[in-house]
Amino acid sequence: MAFSFTSPSLSLPVPSQLRRRRTGAPCTPFQSPNSLLPLSRSATTCISRFPMTRCLSQRHSTQQPPPNPPPAPWQQRPVEVYELERLFSNLNQATLKREPGSLTSAVFLVAGTTVGAGILAIPAVTQESGFVASAVACVVCWIFMVVTGLLIAEVNINTMCELGSGGVSLVSMAKRTLGTAGVQFSCWSYIFIHYALLVAYVARSADILTNYVGIPLWGSGAIFSLVLGGICYFGSQRFIGAVNGILLFGIIISFMALVVVASGDLHWDALLKANFEAVPTSIPIIALSFVYQNVVPVLCTNLEGNPSKVRTAVVLGTAIPLLLFLVWDAVILGTINLDPGGAGEKIVDPLQQLRSSNGVVGPIVEAFSLLAIATSYIGFVLGLSDFLADLLNLPAGEKQPVPYLLTLFPPVALALLNPDVFFKALDFAGTYGVLVLFGLLPAAMAWTDRYSSLSSETPKLPSLVPGGKLTLILVIGGAGWVIFSEILHNFGHP
Numbered sequence: 001m002a003f004s005f006t007s008p009s010l011s012l013p014v015p016s017q018l019r020r021r022r023t024g025a026p027c028t029p030f031q032s033p034n035s036l037l038p039l040s041r042s043a044t045t046c047i048s049r050f051p052m053t054r055c056l057s058q059r060h061s062t063q064q065p066p067p068n069p070p071p072a073p074w075q076q077r078p079v080e081v082y083e084l085e086r087l088f089s090n091l092n093q094a095t096l097k098r099e100p101g102s103l104t105s106a107v108f109l110v111a112g113t114t115v116g117a118g119i120l121a122i123p124a125v126t127q128e129s130g131f132v133a134s135a136v137a138c139v140v141c142w143i144f145m146v147v148t149g150l151l152i153a154e155v156n157i158n159t160m161c162e163l164g165s166g167g168v169s170l171v172s173m174a175k176r177t178l179g180t181a182g183v184q185f186s187c188w189s190y191i192f193i194h195y196a197l198l199v200a201y202v203a204r205s206a207d208i209l210t211n212y213v214g215i216p217l218w219g220s221g222a223i224f225s226l227v228l229g230g231i232c233y234f235g236s237q238r239f240i241g242a243v244n245g246i247l248l249f250g251i252i253i254s255f256m257a258l259v260v261v262a263s264g265d266l267h268w269d270a271l272l273k274a275n276f277e278a279v280p281t282s283i284p285i286i287a288l289s290f291v292y293q294n295v296v297p298v299l300c301t302n303l304e305g306n307p308s309k310v311r312t313a314v315v316l317g318t319a320i321p322l323l324l325f326l327v328w329d330a331v332i333l334g335t336i337n338l339d340p341g342g343a344g345e346k347i348v349d350p351l352q353q354l355r356s357s358n359g360v361v362g363p364i365v366e367a368f369s370l371l372a373i374a375t376s377y378i379g380f381v382l383g384l385s386d387f388l389a390d391l392l393n394l395p396a397g398e399k400q401p402v403p404y405l406l407t408l409f410p411p412v413a414l415a416l417l418n419p420d421v422f423f424k425a426l427d428f429a430g431t432y433g434v435l436v437l438f439g440l441l442p443a444a445m446a447w448t449d450r451y452s453s454l455s456s457e458t459p460k461l462p463s464l465v466p467g468g469k470l471t472l473i474l475v476i477g478g479a480g481w482v483i484f485s486e487i488l489h490n491f492g493h494p
Helices: 105-112 119-124 132-164 172-213 215-235 237-265 268-272 280-289 294-302 307-335 351-357 360-391 401-416 423-453 468-492
Strands: 003-007 012-014 017-025 081-082
Touching: 081 468, 105 294, 119 132, 119 280, 119 307, 119 360, 132 172, 132 268, 132 280, 132 294, 132 307, 132 468, 172 215, 172 294, 172 360, 172 401, 172 423, 215 237, 215 360, 215 401, 237 307, 237 360, 268 307, 268 360, 280 423, 280 468, 294 307, 294 423, 307 351, 360 401, 401 423, 423 468
Parallel strands: none
Antiparallel strands: 003 012, 017 081
């Protein structure tokens, strides 16, 4: 059995992998193949493993079947609901063959995006709370970020289903659910996060290069930005991917070497420290370390809108960095000697102490830090330059110099004006960027998508996150509480 679907660009048979399940709940079954999503050059049909009634494209499907009179009570019987396997099919442009996304690749994409320069700041912001308390905070932040990522995926899949096209961006999701105000909110938050993190990356990389090469800070920052920025601008996608692969391999090797070398001086009793009162101040940077939500729209498109695969990729892809963060934090906090009474307003970097106290571990820490910064820097440069090109309405598919100049030079200037801005930039990005864009915004979009009167006209997939309104309230309340606490801490105490 096969349905033939027609599109302005191509026409081909798509095998129907439909299974029927009887249920007593009333529903509106598929009326015809025309009620499915229209074909595009990279997607064919609207398919999902979850029971669906209709997946309408508001732009293409306008005819409604005539209403049927309600049956008598003795005539009611279970209705057949189609269970479909995916939302659409990714097609190869040349062969027109389906190329489904790999779940393994999706897991590694999430894991690679999550592991970045934020890991360098975790020991510094958790040293006062201790390993036990910080481990609890990491697990809580991991759960929070998994939930917000799944909320973004849920809204993204519903938006693709409604618009009848794949590759839906965060801005498109905000526009559909929150209107023009949501678009402005998400745009400015996106720009703020990227500039704040690029400033932090340039400041720390310049410090590392200056210590080893001996050139001034302004020269180190400029060289780092120009080399990696040049790779992003002049390099092809394959070349950039190869550079990223080499950097990731170096991260793995240096991390393993660090664990092996530093674990010999590990003080196990130091890991038993727990000061939960100091945990709240570390939450913004810990949350920042788990940022991956910017690749969720890509994930949904690559996995053909399959909610089950998307959920698996998000959970497993973030669980790997969670384990990495816990091991990293344990090795650093268990190796250095902490002064319980030495806590002050300025954050003391345990990595600096480790470099000065251990001549073997120092170079390994520096190599790991520089590689982690480099991988994050490349990703954020590409993301911000593409975003600015779209904001400036520049031609798509062509690399323009203006977006790259706007991406590279302001962070260098700000980092050189304040070389010690690394921790402050990460803290501001985590509080006012990450917790807003990837905390408040996903919950607000999901609330509108699930419960608003306008969205109720379109059939929706089952929720990827259980708990209904209570879960959304907890997400909004948790993010709002951290933001409000940081505002009081930074701008004045009550």
